Amino acid sequence: MHIAPSGEPRPPRIRNASAQRQALIRQGALAVVLAAVAFVAVTQFRNELLIRRQLRVPSLRLQELAYTFRQQERRAALLEQQVTDLRAQLQRYERAASEGQTQLAGIREQLQALQVLAGLTAVTGPGVAIRLDDSRRPLEPGQNPNEVILHNYDVVAVVNDLWTAGAEAIAINGQRIIATTPIRSVATTMMVNAKRITPPITIQAIGDPDRLSARVRRPGGYLKLLQAFDFPTRVTPSAELTIPAYRGPMQLQYIRATESPPVK
Numbered sequence: 001m002h003i004a005p006s007g008e009p010r011p012p013r014i015r016n017a018s019a020q021r022q023a024l025i026r027q028g029a030l031a032v033v034l035a036a037v038a039f040v041a042v043t044q045f046r047n048e049l050l051i052r053r054q055l056r057v058p059s060l061r062l063q064e065l066a067y068t069f070r071q072q073e074r075r076a077a078l079l080e081q082q083v084t085d086l087r088a089q090l091q092r093y094e095r096a097a098s099e100g101q102t103q104l105a106g107i108r109e110q111l112q113a114l115q116v117l118a119g120l121t122a123v124t125g126p127g128v129a130i131r132l133d134d135s136r137r138p139l140e141p142g143q144n145p146n147e148v149i150l151h152n153y154d155v156v157a158v159v160n161d162l163w164t165a166g167a168e169a170i171a172i173n174g175q176r177i178i179a180t181t182p183i184r185s186v187a188t189t190m191m192v193n194a195k196r197i198t199p200p201i202t203i204q205a206i207g208d209p210d211r212l213s214a215r216v217r218r219p220g221g222y223l224k225l226l227q228a229f230d231f232p233t234r235v236t237p238s239a240e241l242t243i244p245a246y247r248g249p250m251q252l253q254y255i256r257a258t259e260s261p262p263v264k
Helices: 012-055 059-118 152-164 209-217 222-228
Strands: 123-132 169-172 183-186 189-192 195-197 201-206 233-243
Touching: 123 152, 123 209, 152 169, 152 183, 152 201, 152 209, 152 222, 169 233, 201 233, 209 222, 209 233, 222 233
Parallel strands: none
Antiparallel strands: 123 201, 123 233, 169 201, 183 189, 189 195
16 A cells, blocks of 8 residues: 555555556657667668669678678788888898998908909009119129129019018019019029019019108118119109019918907
């Protein structure tokens, strides 16, 4: 039994009105939900009809196409990322190739410098040309003929003076002097790099012309000794000389290269 606020029971008429009001509210809410569902269904149906009429494609096929389209979008995104990665990799390769070219250029420069030092390439530069000849002093009766001809040790002494003065390359009558070049006397001639040469002897040296000239012309030097015995000598400074490359054999029988220690 319902009790009124005053403590008295509600009349049956009031109870019936309240129940009817609640029933109407529930019915109205249900009607709104049904109307919304119907609207969505009708809208979807109309869209499907519109698609069928305009594109002539069934809705199920459209769903398949939509799925395929999304798959293609994902694939395109993946391919774009792969292209980006490949471009970055190509840039790394290009940088590595550039660095490799730089290193290769450095190696070539070192190799060229070593070839120059070893005498395996022709070189040019300032220097001096020294001409030596046999003595013009007439032989006295009983005098040894060896005293008026040039010998290998005469040429070696002048060459050593040039090395001491800082010569960077030397040639004797066009024969490049290297570390293993022998200068030997053979009767009245000389052998340089297994090539027979005879006076006059021309020694070319690349270096500071003033320093080279001063060294060989110094008082008490070997050139002065030759001049004292009437050996003709002439020193000619030059702004540019050309010294050919060594063309002889490179036969090393006992020497072996050793591994260089690591640089610390």
